[in-house]
Amino acid sequence: MGNVSPGNAPIGVFDSGVGGLTVFREIMRQMPNERIVYFGDTARVPYGSKSRDTIVRYSRQIVRFLLTRQVKTIVVACNTASAYALDDLEKEFDVPMIGVVKPGAKVAAKASRNGRIGVIGTEATIGSSIYSQYIEALKSDAAISGKACPLFVPLVEEGLWEDPVTEEIARRYLAELIDIDIDTLILGCTHYPLIRSTIGKIMGPDVTMVNPAYETAQELKQMLAETGLLNSEQPGLGRDSYQFYVSDKADKFIHFANSIIKYGILSAKQINIEEY
C-alpha cells in the first residue's frame, strides 16, 4: 500500500460463500467511497451446518488472508461466523471488526413493540442462541424464539426466490413463530433477504422484518468515522475499488454474485485458504 493514508485502505468483508454479498451491497450503497475486499469461502461453504470449532478455524484463516490485503477493518458478513467466531477473532487480531449479529439484535430490540421477536437462521446460528443473548441484554423482558431454516440457503442458491416450493417450506418453518404472535423477525442469515418477499407474504404486514445488513453498514460507517478511518480520497470509484477472492473456482461465484449485485463483477481470484 506504500504511502497511502490508513483510511484509504480497503474494508475486508467475508462470508462462507455468496450470502455476504447482501452485506457487501449495503456497504457499497452507504459508503460509495470505500474500497472493499470480499472473500467467499466457496470451497468449504456452507458453515451453517458445521460446528463451532470448525467455523472458528475457518474464520481465523480468512482473517489472516484478509490481513495480507492490508484491510483497515473486517466485517464478518456471515451470521454463523459472527455467532461463533467473532469473539475469538477480536481477541486474537488487532484489526477492528464488526459482525452482523449485534447490529441486527439492536435494531430488532428497538423495533419490537410486544417484545416477541423471532430469529431465523442456520442451524449453527440458532443453536448458538446469540441473538437472544444480545437482545436480552438490551431489552430484558423480550421473548426471543429462534427457528433454524436449513433449506432456505439451498432454495435461494437454486434461484427459487419466489416459488411455491419456497413458500411451502417457509410456511412450515414459520408456523411456530406466527403461532406465538411475534411482531419482529430477524433475517439471521445473509441469504434470507433474497427471499424477503416470500417470507413477508407468510408473516403478514404487521411483522417487521429486520435485515441486519443495513444496520451493520450503518454501524460500520459510524465506527470508521469515529476512528478517522473513512476514506478521505475521492477515489473515482470504479470496478477497481472492489476485489473478490474465493476459495473455489471463480465462475460460479461470479454468476451468482451478479444476480445479487447489479454491478458487473468481472473477476474473482481463487486462493488456497488452507494455506493461511
Next chain:
Amino acid sequence: MGNVSPGNAPIGVFDSGVGGLTVFREIMRQMPNERIVYFGDTARVPYGSKSRDTIVRYSRQIVRFLLTRQVKTIVVACNTASAYALDDLEKEFDVPMIGVVKPGAKVAAKASRNGRIGVIGTEATIGSSIYSQYIEALKSDAAISGKACPLFVPLVEEGLWEDPVTEEIARRYLAELIDIDIDTLILGCTHYPLIRSTIGKIMGPDVTMVNPAYETAQELKQMLAETGLLNSEQPGLGRDSYQFYVSDKADKFIHFANSIIKYGILSAKQINIEEY
C-alpha cells in the same frame, strides 16, 4: 496392524459426508466378515457444487488419512469424488481403489433395452459427463442424458424422504428425462437411494432404477477375492469392526448415520483432515 494377514486389514470407504453410508451399508451386507473404516468429510461437505481441483485436493487428503489406518483397499463412495478424483488418486497411490461410477455405468448399460439412459447427480458429477463416457464405451449406441438435482441432497438431509415438496422438486427435475422416454435411471449420488420411492413414483414402474452402491459392493468383493484380500478370519464381527471418522463434530453424523444404518453407530472420531 502388527502380524495380521493383509486380508484382515480393513476396507477404507470415504465420502463428502453421510451419503456414502448407503455404500457402506451395501458392503456390510454383502461382506459381513469385513472390517470397515469410514471417513465422512463433514467439515467441507458438500462436494457436488465444487470444482474439480478442490475435489481432487480434498480426496487426496482423505486417502492419505485412510492409509494411516492401514486399509487394504479404498472405496470412493461418492459419485462426485469418483467422477473427478479417482483417476488421479489411482495414479498417485499404491492401494487398490474402486469408485461408484464405473459399476453403476456397467449395470445401467446392461439393464437398458431402448438405450436411453438417464443419470441424476450433483452439478459436479453431471458436469463431468463421466457416466456417459463409461456407458458409451460399453454400449456405443446408448443415448445418455444427465440432469443435476442440487436440491435433493438438502431435502434428504432435512429428512423429507417422502414429502410433497420433495415430490414436486423431483417432478421438475425429472420431467425432461420422462419426455425423452428413458428406460433406465442411474441414481448417481449416494444420497438418492434414500428417496428412491419418491423418484420411482414419478418415473413409473417401467423405468429401471440403478443404485450403484449395490454393484460397487459386488465388484469390490470380486476384486478382493481375486487378489486374495478377502478376510479369512471369522472376526466375530461386532461394533468394533466398524470405525467412523469425520472432519467435523461427530454428533450430527451419528444421528444421521443411525437413520441410514440400522446398526447403532455408537461413536465417530473427529480428525483435522487439513493436516493430511
